[in-house]
Structures are given as C-alpha cells and as structure tokens.
Amino acid sequence: MKRRSLAGPLLLILIGVWFLMSTLRPDLPLLDLAARFWPFVLIGWGALRLFEILVWAVRGQPLPRSGLAGGEWTLVVFLCLIGSGLYYVNFDRPWGNWVVGANRVEIFGHSFDFTIPEKKVDVGKATRVLVENLHGSVRITGADTAQVTAGGRKSIRALQDKDADEADRQTPVDVAVNGDVMVVRTNQDRLTGQQRVTTDLEVTVPRGLSVEVRGRNNDSIEVTAINGGVEIAADEASVRLDNIGGNVRLSDVRKSELLRAANIKGTVDIQGGKGRDIELDTIGGEVTIDGSYSGDLEIKNLAKALRIVGPNAELRVERTPGEIHMDLGKFEATNLVGPIRLTSSRARDVEIEKFTQSLELSLDHGDISLRPLATPLSKIDAHTHNGQVELTLPEKAAFDLKAATSHGEVSNDYGDALKAVSEEHHHGGGSIQGSIGQGPTIVVGTDRGSLTVRKDSGAPLAAHNEKPSDDHIQPEIEKH
Amino acid sequence: MRASSGDLIRAARGPILLIVLGLLFVAEYWGQVPFYKTWPALLIVYGLLLLLEHLVPDHRTPASDSRTPAGGSL
Numbered sequence: 030m031k032r033r034s035l036a037g038p039l040l041l042i043l044i045g046v047w048f049l050m051s052t053l054r055p056d057l058p059l060l061d062l063a064a065r066f067w068p069f070v071l072i073g074w075g076a077l078r079l080f081e082i083l084v085w086a087v088r089g090q091p092l093p094r095s096g097l098a099g100g101e102w103t104l105v106v107f108l109c110l111i112g113s114g115l116y117y118v119n120f121d122r123p124w125g126n127w128v129v130g131a132n133r134v135e136i137f138g139h140s141f142d143f144t145i146p147e148k149k150v151d152v153g154k155a156t157r158v159l160v161e162n163l164h165g166s167v168r169i170t171g172a173d174t175a176q177v178t179a180g181g182r183k184s185i186r187a188l189q190d191k192d193a194d195e196a197d198r199q200t201p202v203d204v205a206v207n208g209d210v211m212v213v214r215t216n217q218d219r220l221t222g223q224q225r226v227t228t229d230l231e232v233t234v235p236r237g238l239s240v241e242v243r244g245r246n247n248d249s250i251e252v253t254a255i256n257g258g259v260e261i262a263a264d265e266a267s268v269r270l271d272n273i274g275g276n277v278r279l280s281d282v283r284k285s286e287l288l289r290a291a292n293i294k295g296t297v298d299i300q301g302g303k304g305r306d307i308e309l310d311t312i313g314g315e316v317t318i319d320g321s322y323s324g325d326l327e328i329k330n331l332a333k334a335l336r337i338v339g340p341n342a343e344l345r346v347e348r349t350p351g352e353i354h355m356d357l358g359k360f361e362a363t364n365l366v367g368p369i370r371l372t373s374s375r376a377r378d379v380e381i382e383k384f385t386q387s388l389e390l391s392l393d394h395g396d397i398s399l400r401p402l403a404t405p406l407s408k409i410d411a412h413t414h415n416g417q418v419e420l421t422l423p424e425k426a427a428f429d430l431k432a433a434t435s436h437g438e439v440s441n442d443y444g445d446a447l448k449a450v451s452e453e454h455h456h457g458g459g460s461i462q463g464s465i466g467q468g469p470t471i472v473v474g475t476d477r478g479s480l481t482v483r484k485d486s487g488a489p490l491a492a493h494n495e496k497p498s499d500d501h502i503q504p505e506i507e508k509h
Numbered sequence: 510m511r512a513s514s515g516d517l518i519r520a521a522r523g524p525i526l527l528i529v530l531g532l533l534f535v536a537e538y539w540g541q542v543p544f545y546k547t548w549p550a551l552l553i554v555y556g557l558l559l560l561l562e563h564l565v566p567d568h569r570t571p572a573s574d575s576r577t578p579a580g581g582s583l
Binding site for chain 1: 516519528531535538544
C-alpha cells in the first residue's frame with residue numbers, strides 16, 4: 030500500500046475554501062486573515078505529518094526516509110515568502126493597509142455616486158480662496174458675485190453601499206472663511222476606511238479673488254475668468270487656465286498630460302514640473318518653465334520674456350509675437366524678438382524664421398536652419414557639433430559672414446561676393462567668408478555636416494527646404 | 510517489521526522543523542520577536558534531531574531494511 034499524507038489534500042481544500050470565500054463574501058477581511066494566520070498552516074501541516082508518522086510507526090508500517098519531501102519544502106518556502114510578504118504589506122508599513130485595502134476595494138468594490146449639496150458662503154473680507162482636493166477634479170470659475178459657491182459630485186469606491194455612505198459622511202465639502210482666506214475643503218484625509226473617494230468639485234468665486242488650489246492626484250484642474258492670481262500645487266493634474274488677470278504659478282506638478290494657459294495678463298511660472306504637453310497662448314507677463322516635458326510645447330504670443338530651463342535645453346527669448354513649437358527632437362519658431370539664446374544637449378533640429386535682435390545658438394546634434402527675414406540683420410552666433418547648417422539671408426542685407434564646416438560640403442548662393450573655400454582632403458570641409466555692406470557679424474558653423482548660405486527669395490521656408498543631399502555626411506550624423 | 514527509533518526520528522525531522530518554523534513566525538506576529546532574531550533556533554532544533562538520531566541505538570538488521578522511497582527522499 031502506498032502511503033499518502035493527508036496534508037496535500039487538506040491544503041488544497043483550505044486554499045479552495047479561501048478563494049471561494051473571497052469571491053462569495055468579498056466583505057470579509059480574508060487577506061488580513063491570511064496575512065495573520067498563515068504560520069498556523071505550517072504548524073498544522075507539520076503536526077499532521079508528525080501524527081501520521083507516529084501512527085505508521087505504532088502500526089509497524091515502514092516509515093518514509095524523510096518526513097517532508099523536497100517538493101513539500103519548496104511549497105513551504107513559497108508559503109513563507111508569500112505569507113510574510115502579505116503580512117508586511119498589510120500590517121507593517123504605514124501605507125501598507127491602504128495599498129492592500131485599496132487594491133481589494135479596486136478589485137471587489139463598486140462605484141457609488143453622490144451629489145454634493147451646494148454650499149454658498151459670503152466672502153466677507155476674504156481676498157483669496159483656497160481649494161483643497163486630493164483626488165478628483167477641480168473647476169473654478171469667476172463670476173460677478175459676492176459669494177463662493179461649491180458643489181459637484183463625489184464618486185466613492187467601496188465594497189458595499191453602507192461603506193460608501195460612511196465615507197460620504199466622513200468627507201463633507203466645507204466652505205469657511207478663515208481670516209482673509211476662504212477655504213473650500215473636500216476633507217478626503219478624514220477618511221478612516223479603505224474606500225476611495227474622488228471629488229469632482231465645481232466652485233464659483235467672485236472674480237476679483239486670488240485662487241490657490243492644492244491637490245495630489247487630480248484628473249484636471251481648471252480655472253477660468255479670475256482677475257487675481259492663480260497658484261496650483263498638485264502631484265498629478267492636467268491644468269487648464271483661461272482668462273486670468275493676475276500671475277500664475279504652478280509648482281511641482283510631477284505628472285500632467287497637459288498644462289494649458291491662455292489669456293493670462295500676469296506672469297506664468299511653471300516650476301519643477303514633469304509632464305507631456307504645454308500650451309501657452311497670449312501671455313502678458315514673463316513666462317518661466319523649469320522642468321522636463323516629453324510632449325509638445327506650443328507657445329504663442331508672449332508679450333514679455335520666455336525662459337525655459339530643462340534637463341537638455343535652455344531657451345531665452347525676449348518676446349514672442351509669433352509662435353514656438355518644441356518637442357524632444359525639434360525646435361521650430363517664427364517671428365521672435367531677441368536677444369534669443371538656445372542651447373540644447375540632445376539631438377534636436379532647430380528652425381527659426383523671422384527673428385530680430387541677436388541670436389545665440391548652440392547644439393550638440395541637429396540641423397540648424399535660420400532665416401532672419403527682417404533687415405537690418407543682427408548678430409548671429411550659431412553652432413552645431415553634428416548637423417547641417419543652412420542660413421538664408423535677405424537679398425539686400427548687409428553682414429559680415431564667417432561660416433565654416435570641418436567635415437562637409439559647402440554651398441554658396443552669393444557667388445563671388447563671398448569667398449567660399451572647399452578643402453580637397455578626404456573628409457571635405459570648408460568655409461564661406463566675407464562682408465556685404467556694413468553689417469553685423471554672423472558666425473555659423475558645424476563640426477560635421479554641410480554648410481549652405483542662401484539668398485532669400487522671399488518664398489516660405491518650407492518651399493526651399495530641400496537640403497543638399499550629402500551621402501558622405503548623412504550616415505555619420507545618423508549614427509549618433 | 511518494525512521501524513527503528515532512528516528511522517522514526519529521521520522521518521519526524523521535517524515535520525518538527527516545519528512546526529518550529531511556524532512557531533517562529535507566530536512569535537514574530539504575536540510575540541513581537543522578529544524572525545531575523547530567532548531563525549538560529551531552526552539550526553539548533555535540526556542539530557538536536559541529528560544528534561538524537563546518532564544517540565539512539567540502531568536495531569535494524571540488514572533484512573529489515575525494506576524502506577520504500579515513498580515520501581520522496583532526496
């Protein structure tokens with residue numbers, strides 16, 4: 030007779046019962062139970078095996094060579110790892126309870142919707158409104174009123190409706206005056222259970238107030254038609270601002286799909302951010318963007334200076350009557366007022382059309398295409414380590430040109446008016462130098478890439494954008 | 510044929526270690542004695558069981574050695 034232990038089947042039954050309970054009775058704290066009581070499974074298992082062995086020995090049946098087989102030890106090791114992992118996540122860390130609880134609520138819970146009863150409070154002497162909402166969206170609209178109105182809806186994820194009701198009671202939306210600050214709070218931090226509360230807040234405020242929004246994980250924050258300043262601090266949020274009279278400040282928005290600001294009379298200051306897209310349109314004050322953005326930056330119509338400081342690029346433009354489009358691989362701009370300064374340490378092609386005042390440009394990798402359009406010209410100093418340089422100068426402009434490439438072909442539209450030198454050694458290289466009239470110094474150069482100086486025919490830039498083919502150089506550029 | 514005491518101790522070794530392991534975790538969760546402090550108890554118990562196996566006289570005759578490898582010996 031082959032002896033089989035009862036431990037295997039019993040263990041299987043226990044696991045089956047546990048999973049069955051977790052699907053039939055999701056409200057029971059089964060994960061907590063498992064995390065707390067799993068060592069008893071080891072003890073029970075060992076005791077059962079011991080008992081079996083003693084019975085076999087008493088009956089005189091042959092004993093197995095070892096009480097637990099190798100496969101069983103493997104199972105024990107897994108049980109220990111999973112069990113202690115569960116325990117530490119569940120009980121040992123301050124946020125452990127939240128993670129496991131929240132996951133359970135995520136998996137087994139339902140979403141319950143609540144309407145937030147509208148609250149109206151007179152502003153009194155308050156000059157500022159502070160809105161605190163950790164999870165959910167915030168929409169603030171300025172209006173001709175003397176009251177702050179807060180309403181909206183709440184979505185609560187919970188295992189059962191009485192949990193959701195409890196969570197709703199624990200997180201009332203408060204509107205209160207505190208000195209000169211009007212505070213609108215969603216009180217999500219008062220929640221004691223494992224429910225997840227998302228509050229979508231709609232607030233109407235008197236137009237003249239300043240607005241401050243504090244969030245954590247917000248889907249979106251929208252502020253419209255406010256004459257005062259706007260300050261936003263959130264870890265995660267898409268931000269849309271429109272028609273703001275004061276200064277705008279966004280700090281530490283570490284995750285955002287879109288930051289959009291339009292029709293801002295004051296300054297725009299975006300600090301320490303990380304995200305995808307930025308759109309700025311019609312800004313009256315200075316604009317500072319400090320952070321890293323992986324998507325598109327669309328900037329239009331800035332009356333004052335723009336400064337962008339990123340991990341791989343730095344830009345300063347005195348005024349932007351036109352527009353700037355920038356992404357990880359490209360910088361395109363039309364109609365800028367300098368002084369302009371751009372440095373980029375990652376591969377990026379730069380195309381600037383119609384600019385005045387001085388331009389200073391320094392690239393590691395990437396092509397440069399410059400077309401100042403306006404006369405008289407200003408000082409230009411542009412250099413790339415690796416890429417083609419194309420300079421298109423107005424037909425009647427006066428300048429003093431020093432253009433050079435170390436490895437690449439040279440092409441010159443001006444003919445004998447400028448002195449073009451092509452070196453005949455194996456990797457090419459050459460320069461174009463000379464003065465036409467009395468003009469500013471223009472220095473352009475590349476270490477590796479073709480150099481083209483064109484006479485502007487007035488056609489749009491895209492039309493003559495065919496770059497000279499350069500079989501010798503191109504593969505080397507792409508390698509980097 | 511009867512199993513010797515040595516066989517019994519050897520067979521009981523695994524289950525006893527398993528029980529001790531479970532107790533150490535219980536001590537951690539309920540008694541606040543962390544496992545990283547108590548794990549050497551496993552070595553001590555294992556050593557004691559080996560010692561016990563040696564101390565018990567082995568009565569087995571060669572003919573009685575008909576143990577099957579059931580239980581999956583290594």
